[in-house]
Amino acid sequence: MNPSRSSSLKSPAKAPTGIAGFDAITGGGLPCGRTTLLVGGPGSGKTVLALQFLAHGARACKEPGIFVAFEETSKRVVGNAASFGWKLTDLQRGKKLYFMDAQPLPDLIQSGDFDLGGMLAALEVKTREMGAKRIVFDALDVVLALLPDLAAERREIYRLHAWLLARELTGIITLKSGADETNSISQQPFGFMQFMVDCAVILNHSVVLGVSQRSLRVQKYRGSGFDENESAFLIGSSGFEVAVAHTLSRVDVKVSNERVSSGIARLDTMLGGGYYRGASVLITGFSGTAKTTLSGAFAEAACRRGERTMFVCFDTNSTEVVRNLSSVGIRLDRYVKNGSLRMISARAITGSAETYLVRIKALAQEHGARCVVIDPVSAWSKSGNDLSTQSVADRLIDWSKGEGTTLVCTSLLDEMSGQGEGGSQLQISALVDTWIHLNYLIQAGERNRGLSIVKSRGTTHSNQVRELILSDAGVTLADTYTAGGEVLMGTLRWEKERAERALHEAAEVAAKLKRVKLDAEEAELEVRLKSLQTELIAKQVEKALLVRTTQSDKGELSRGRTQMKELRGADAAIPGRKVGPS
Amino acid sequence: MSRRAMFKFRLYVAGDALNSAQALANLTALCRAQLPDRHEIEVVDVFREPARALADGIFMTPTLLRLAPSPVRSIVGTLSQTQPVVQALGLDAIAA
Numbered sequence: 150m151n152p153s154r155s156s157s158l159k160s161p162a163k164a165p166t167g168i169a170g171f172d173a174i175t176g177g178g179l180p181c182g183r184t185t186l187l188v189g190g191p192g193s194g195k196t197v198l199a200l201q202f203l204a205h206g207a208r209a210c211k212e213p214g215i216f217v218a219f220e221e222t223s224k225r226v227v228g229n230a231a232s233f234g235w236k237l238t239d240l241q242r243g244k245k246l247y248f249m250d251a252q253p254l255p256d257l258i259q260s261g262d263f264d265l266g267g268m269l270a271a272l273e274v275k276t277r278e279m280g281a282k283r284i285v286f287d288a289l290d291v292v293l294a295l296l297p298d299l300a301a302e303r304r305e306i307y308r309l310h311a312w313l314l315a316r317e318l319t320g321i322i323t324l325k326s327g328a329d330e331t332n333s334i335s336q337q338p339f340g341f342m343q344f345m346v347d348c349a350v351i352l353n354h355s356v357v358l359g360v361s362q363r364s365l366r367v368q369k370y371r372g373s374g375f376d377e378n379e380s381a382f383l384i385g386s387s388g389f390e391v392a393v394a395h396t397l398s399r400v401d402v403k404v405s406n407e408r409v410s411s412g413i414a415r416l417d418t419m420l421g422g423g424y425y426r427g428a429s430v431l432i433t434g435f436s437g438t439a440k441t442t443l444s445g446a447f448a449e450a451a452c453r454r455g456e457r458t459m460f461v462c463f464d465t466n467s468t469e470v471v472r473n474l475s476s477v478g479i480r481l482d483r484y485v486k487n488g489s490l491r492m493i494s495a496r497a498i499t500g501s502a503e504t505y506l507v508r509i510k511a512l513a514q515e516h517g518a519r520c521v522v523i524d525p526v527s528a529w530s531k532s533g534n535d536l537s538t539q540s541v542a543d544r545l546i547d548w549s550k551g552e553g554t555t556l557v558c559t560s561l562l563d564e565m566s567g568q569g570e571g572g573s574q575l576q577i578s579a580l581v582d583t584w585i586h587l588n589y590l591i592q593a594g595e596r597n598r599g600l601s602i603v604k605s606r607g608t609t610h611s612n613q614v615r616e617l618i619l620s621d622a623g624v625t626l627a628d629t630y631t632a633g634g635e636v637l638m639g640t641l642r643w644e645k646e647r648a649e650r651a652l653h654e655a656a657e658v659a660a661k662l663k664r665v666k667l668d669a670e671e672a673e674l675e676v677r678l679k680s681l682q683t684e685l686i687a688k689q690v691e692k693a694l695l696v697r698t699t700q701s702d703k704g705e706l707s708r709g710r711t712q713m714k715e716l717r718g719a720d721a722a723i724p725g726r727k728v729g730p731s
Numbered sequence: 732m733s734r735r736a737m738f739k740f741r742l743y744v745a746g747d748a749l750n751s752a753q754a755l756a757n758l759t760a761l762c763r764a765q766l767p768d769r770h771e772i773e774v775v776d777v778f779r780e781p782a783r784a785l786a787d788g789i790f791m792t793p794t795l796l797r798l799a800p801s802p803v804r805s806i807v808g809t810l811s812q813t814q815p816v817v818q819a820l821g822l823d824a825i826a827a
Contacts, residue, residue, distance in 0.1 A: 266745025
């Protein structure tokens with residue numbers, strides 16, 4: 150699918166159409182020097198595609214082109230295409246583009262057989278004069294219808310085809326298909342053209358559940374691979390926009406490790422630092438669970454960081470969103486005023502999911518948005534069939550990843566269906582990086598909001614359900630309590646908190662009291678210790694005194710006895726002691 | 732319309748293609764029968780004079796233009812069905 154690779158190989162050279170998605174499908178454009186058949190019902194965009202092919206060739210590829218108008222006059226064709234901004238008249242003046250009016254006159258009288266020799270001769274001159282490389286025959290069926298029989302029709306088609314091939318012109322022939330059912334085209338008289346040409350593209354315009362949906366399919370492409378599936382497309386303000394599901398080059402985009410705030414400090418903590426830059430975030434919940442508030446907080450945080458942000462509201466008017474969010478302290482009005490935030494009321498956009506995606510892409514590009522909020526993305530499933538909406542959601546995420554845009558989508562869950570956490574209707578929950586689920590808990594006569602993170606790729610995240618509290622001061626997350634296997638929120642949580650607080654206080658007081666008591670006891674003991682010590686000292690002194698007194702008494706006594714003996718002298722000597730002659 | 736008015740025709744042909752040759756033959760036969768000495772036929776070969784075909788807006792060959800008397804009428808094809816051709820060229824009035 151890489152254009153540069155395919156052109157270097159043997160496959161036929163491609164003439165780019167300038168329609169990004171279409172060139173991706175065909176691997177670079179239409180077959181160069183060959184004929185492409187463009188089949189579609191009324192209003193399916195045949196002329197627009199063909200014109201865009203010519204305009205792109207003339208402007209960007211130096212391939213002048215000729216437009217042969219069989220049905221509408223060239224003036225009207227140019228006039229109708231004026232809104233696309235291709236500046237066809239400039240190209241005409243610069244002889245890069247030539248319109249040939251080949252409408253059969255209304256009062257044309259026809260008698261017998263004729264051929265297109267005159268036209269080809271005229272084109273021959275013009276082609277040589279301009280050096281034309283591209284040519285479009287718009288509504289060839291108009292002129293074919295004039296031919297008297299089927300054989301003549303075939304002959305003229307072959308003549309035209311041979312002429313184109315001989316001059317190596319890259320041609321587009323557009324044909325009407327009668328019914329919506331494009332498969333039945335081969336039953337039509339010129340159905341065989343699909344076998345003759347080298348490339349056939351079928352444009353389809355259908356209405357599914359009242360919503361217009363356009364799609365195109367490359368039916369065949371000789372000598373080249375192509376995307377065989379139907380691709381949705383849209384005729385936008387600058388022409389064709391073909392939606393391609395996956396462009397391979399985009400898959401490996403640079404991933405960022407940068408974190409961006411969710412706008413709620415506590416939620417950032419729960420997510421381990423916030424969302425990743427370029428991540429896709431899905432917020433699911435029933436109506437009234439504060440999905441918009443949460444995404445509004447994200448938008449405000451982004452604007453505060455100075456990042457250009459786009460907020461797409463599907464459910465409510467954007468001015469209402471700004472007003473409503475200001476009631477919970479999310480002030481978006483100043484960012485709207487300074488231009489960094491772009492609010493889009495998408496209710497005004499009608500059409501298929503494809504239309505929404507293309508518009509959002511275009512607007513985001515125009516605004517240079519780094520952060521995009523879509524509230525809610527589930528609004529898409531209302532428009533058209535589920536299958537296409539699903540693929541649009543896929544591409545939305547694919548696109549935001551490719552652009553590195555941080556995307557926050559909300560998705561409304563249907564209360565009636567009781568999906569619970571069964572995922573969003575669009576099933577994009579599998580694709581997103583972070584999925585936050587909001588729900589109500591009805592308990593004790595209260596309805597409280599709970600927030601939980603279902604998944605968050607690549608970040609640690611809290612497993613706890615937190616209560617989401619909205620107040621005029623802002624959005625906060627509170628811890629929830631579990632009691633008896635039930636999560637407590639609201640008043641119950643408050644009561645529990647209060648009870649815990651009271652308990653805590655009581656415990657604190659008790660501890661204080663105990664401490665005081667112990668202090669007192671300690672002091673008492675200390676005092677006692679001191680008095681005992683003093684007593685001890687007194688006793689020791691007393692004891693010392695006693696010892697001394699006893700010793701001196703003893704000495705005194707013995708001394709006294711000796712003295713007394715000496716004084717008496719007459720007393721018999723004390724046995725064992727010789728005092729004198731006996 | 733005057734009985735003696737001149738009829739001017741221009742026939743665009745594509746080389747010697749069969750239908751072009753048929754148209755020229757049919758026209759010549761018709762003029763000889765209905766407008767003896769009162770007609771001029773100019774034959775333009777779009778292959779030889781493609782610029783002229785482009786300028787005149789001729790895309791289908793053969794194409795016959797009745798330039799005079801006015802208004803200009805054009806008929807595409809081999810002119811093989813005589814009756815509509817006679818009517819379209821206003822020759823039925825003469826025949827009557």
